[in-house]
Amino acid sequence: MPQSNNANQREKIRIQTRHKRNHLDENFQHQAAEQLVQQASKLSEVIQANSIAIYLANDGELDTKPLINWCWQQGKHVLLPVLHPFTKGHLIFLQYKPDTLMHNNKYSIAEPKLDVTQVVPFKNVELIFTPLVAFDDKGQRLGMGGGFYDRTLAQATNTKKPYTIGLAHDCQQVDNVPIEPWDIPIPKIITPTRIIKAE
Numbered sequence: 060m061p062q063s064n065n066a067n068q069r070e071k072i073r074i075q076t077r078h079k080r081n082h083l084d085e086n087f088q089h090q091a092a093e094q095l096v097q098q099a100s101k102l103s104e105v106i107q108a109n110s111i112a113i114y115l116a117n118d119g120e121l122d123t124k125p126l127i128n129w130c131w132q133q134g135k136h137v138l139l140p141v142l143h144p145f146t147k148g149h150l151i152f153l154q155y156k157p158d159t160l161m162h163n164n165k166y167s168i169a170e171p172k173l174d175v176t177q178v179v180p181f182k183n184v185e186l187i188f189t190p191l192v193a194f195d196d197k198g199q200r201l202g203m204g205g206g207f208y209d210r211t212l213a214q215a216t217n218t219k220k221p222y223t224i225g226l227a228h229d230c231q232q233v234d235n236v237p238i239e240p241w242d243i244p245i246p247k248i249i250t251p252t253r254i255i256k257a258e
């Protein structure tokens with residue numbers, strides 16, 4: 060069956076924006092990571108959250124290491140996404156501390172080794188910083204294509220919902236992400252230079 064025009068458009072945007080972010084030089088990436096801390100640390104949603112899911116950068120993504128260090132300094136619990144051991148396409152969140160034992164997942168992204176005592180139930184996650192490949196000013200996001208974050212955000216109930224903030228380089232913004240029914244828009248995106256509010 061031929062792919063729909065929407066799927067083709069999404070794939071084209073993925074290729075273009077992944078290419079752009081993979082070609083940012085080391086110096087630029089370093090500065091961007093520091094600027095991210097300046098931007099994130101002034102937001103009330105970030106200041107107020109005690110359990111924050113972040114990610115470890117891969118594929119030219121905005122580097123989160125300085126943000127993670129800032130969170131630790133503030134006494135916050137930092138969590139990382141871990142591929143669900145049995146349910147394909149799903150994530151779980153584990154505590155991440157300076158001495159956490161790590162291993163590489165099937166995408167070669169470092170993640171905490173599975174330890175049931177370190178799993179944080181989704182309802183206890185207060186804030187999620189999501190990685191993304193492309194975003195627009197309406198808060199629509201396109202990821203790596205696994206649907207991991209779409210499935211995660213779909214679990215949010217009305218009663219207790221983690222606030223979601225996307226992190227991206229400015230060059231990952233596009234005019235319009237062609238959306239699919241399962242896409243969940245996010246209320247805010249932080250880039251090294253801007254805070255984009257879509258709420």
Ligand SMILES: Nc1nc2c(c(=O)[nH]1)N(C=O)[C@@H](CNc1ccc(C(=O)N[C@@H](CCC(=O)O)C(=O)O)cc1)CN2
Nearest residue numbers: 114115116117140166168190191202203204205207208
């Ligand atoms: N830093 C980071 N961690 C993350 C994500 C992410 O986007 N960024 N994810 C967000 O969902 C999940 C992992 N999802 C991913 C999905 C695809 C690929 C990837 O590299 N795909 C390759 C094909 C690799 C293969 O099939 O073996 C590619 O498209 O080139 C990476 C991560 C959980 N952790």
Ligand SMILES: Nc1ncnc2c1ncn2[C@@H]1O[C@H](COP(=O)(O)OP(=O)(O)OP(=O)(O)O)[C@@H](O)[C@H]1O
Nearest residue numbers: 200201202203204205206207208209210213239241
């Ligand atoms: N809530 C959901 N329930 C079941 N399947 C889903 C859900 N969300 C997404 N999917 C499926 O996941 C696949 C990938 O979706 P998509 O291309 O939108 O991922 P993505 O946004 O790039 O990835 P991510 O959300 O991990 O950043 C699609 O086949 C889609 O049908």
